[in-house]
Amino acid sequence: MVQVLGSGAYLVNGVEIIPDDEQAGVALKAKTDREISKESARKGTIAYGILEEHNTSGNMGKLRIKFDKLTSHDITFVGIIQTARASGLTKFPIPYVLTNCHNSLCAVGGTINEDDHMFGLTCAKKYGGVYVPPHQAVIHQFAREMLAGGGKMILGSDSHTRYGALGTMAMGEGGPELVKQLLSQTYDINMPGIVGVYLTGEPKKGVGPQDVALAIIGEVFASGYVKNKVMEFVGPGVASLSADFRIGIDVMTTETTCLSSIWKTDETIKEFYEIHGRSEEYKELNPADVAYYDGMITIDLGTIEPMIAMPFHPSNTYTIAELNANLMDILNDVEKKAAVSLDGAVPYTLKDKVRNGRFMVDQGIIAGCAGGGFENICAAADIMKGSYIGSDEFTLSVYPASMPVYMELIKNGCAATLLETGAVLKTAFCGPCFGAGDTPANNAFSIRHSTRNFPNREGSKLQSGQIASVALMDARSIAATAANKGVLTPATEFDGTIGKYKYHFDANIYKNRVFDSQGVADPSVEIHFGPNIKDWPAMEALPENLVLQVVSEIHDPVTTTDELIPSGETSSYRSNPLGLAEFTLSRKDPAYVGLAKEIQKAEKERVQGGHPCQAFPYLKEVMGTIKEQFAEVNHTNTGFGSTIFAVKPGDGSAREQAASCQKVLGGWANIANEYATKRYRSNLINWGMLPFLIPEGELPFTNKDFLFFPGIRSAVEEKAEEITGYTVKNGSMKAFTVRLGDLTDEERQIILDGCLINYNRVK
Incomplete structure (x- = not known):
């Protein structure tokens, strides 16, 4: 059904795979009659070309991407716009579409859901955006019908932002990454690996796109074969699939933990754009005559079963x-x-x-x-x-x-x-x-x-x-x-x-209901607020030292964002940072909120000029132990808060609240063996939290232990590869080591400033 190559591979003329082994050079020369370097062949992928066109850094190893369009729905756009407003937003610099497909029922919390919708409509008018009313379209269908374009890039605040089948490289990220785009900043990543997905044959009757998608996910998820990489769909089998079929596979690539996806395009996709009255958006996309992929998945569509x-x-x-x-x-x-x-x-x-x-x-x-x-x-x-x-x-x-x-x-x-x-x-x-x-x-x-x-x-x-x-x-x-x-x-x-069945798209439905500013902002419009729409609380810059209490310890192989902050009924409270924070880890660890609030009292007391030990007496013994070895440490140069340990947190949704709720409750860090997705790690960073990594094995701490990180601010500033922390327990201190992994200079500064809002205010 689905086979995974154990190495990289070259694709020649879109139809022949040559594994990257000792014979690759000879085989390539025989096929092309010329010498082919791996580095030149890397530039032959569809993904490389699109990333190059959108990169502003001049360095394809260190990308600084500017997207063409943005999209959000009604449990993300309020927080995003509130963050951007707090950072100086005056106008949406690129098309930004606000859809309303999550809190559409207005069934929980009284007026608060419709307040969010009216907030979105008035912001679309004030800042020059597009507003799609409830029940008109789910976010990604509207994007397919009205936003996608060949060779374009779209960033969405929903993890299933995937329009690769239409020739659009799209990514789902936490809200702060959209805030950066709204402030004319960039999406900064190392050049991702590109994995080819080579399709042959055609599906049998009764087999649909979800069947193909699940076969792929089942094969590659556990191994992390495509984690944080771009999946590029090529091969003769693509032509056997309708546009809808391709779209159905493509949207599920999110569940492989890949970064994004892109497909070769053809007459079928050209017809899709024509049907939707946007033929000018079609662009034929194919890999070069020789393209190098960092991995290769081959699928005979005819072998896929339900x-x-x-x-x-x-x-x-x-x-x-x-x-x-x-x-x-x-x-x-x-x-x-x-x-x-x-x-x-x-x-x-x-x-x-x-x-x-x-x-x-x-x-x-x-x-x-x-x-x-x-x-x-x-x-x-x-x-x-x-x-x-x-x-x-x-x-x-x-x-x-x-x-x-x-x-x-x-x-x-x-x-x-x-x-x-x-x-x-x-x-x-x-x-x-x-x-x-x-x-x-x-x-x-x-x-x-x-x-x-x-x-x-x-x-x-x-x-x-x-x-x-x-x-x-x-x-x-x-x-x-x-x-x-x-x-x-x-x-x-x-x-x-x-x-x-032949599909006929009726554009009048959107013409009659969707508000489109055509990019024209109207500063005179007053934003509609409701009692549940709250500003983000003040957040402090990273202090020189940190004392953290571990307030949750999770040993599941993977922890989803649903477990970090539940979905469903909590969605109605995502416009209220303090209200939503009460639900943090409620399904996984109901004690978390109470423990986090207790240690947070110490930091609140410190910020107000008081003594943390008065608010949280347990700290007196902890600070006494620390001072025996670090005499210069005191409550004026040391922050207090919480952290959690999870083996592999952040699988699933892009929701920034999985991180921001921890921050609102006084969280300064996560400690993990690995982060399940880039987007969760980015959310931690953008909310000023340290994404600590610790090797697999026996932990040097347990739940409710206190941890001390001396000189943590200096370590971040100086780009220390390893950071020494201490478990403070029973009057003694035991050292252990953590890492922060790769951080851009901007990400380091966001952590130092305390969060993205502070970073932009400082700028």
């Missing part, structure tokens, strides 16, 4: 046939993994879903940026035509990704076909993807064509004794299961016809 990602991660993949053939063995394995993910907090089993030897599903969802596309829903309608989901437990909800898609489903009859089966059609909304819509019953099992299936992401609350779980599947197999009244069924067992 897939399922079992709880609780998109990489926990099996073919549906394999699961059905080995139910009890696989369910045992799922339960063992769940015990780690859930910390044994609640009993969890899926064996009660097995009835008469078949696996029974409680709910199906086809939704959002991954599942809500036109072709996915049309295929589901064809598979379900003439069937009924029945009147028992099983339910099916379908969310078209935009109103133009919804309109076309009405016109071509697919909407009526689905409604007749007992399915429910809903408006464009991202809720099922993050736990704000269609939350299943306790112990229920949901199959979803959406992006993630982390614990509690479907909306259940572990802290309330609730557990439900999600498996990821393609819309086609969800439809086959629905037609079979909830019996897990791969779509390859459907023996009818899956049609090819």
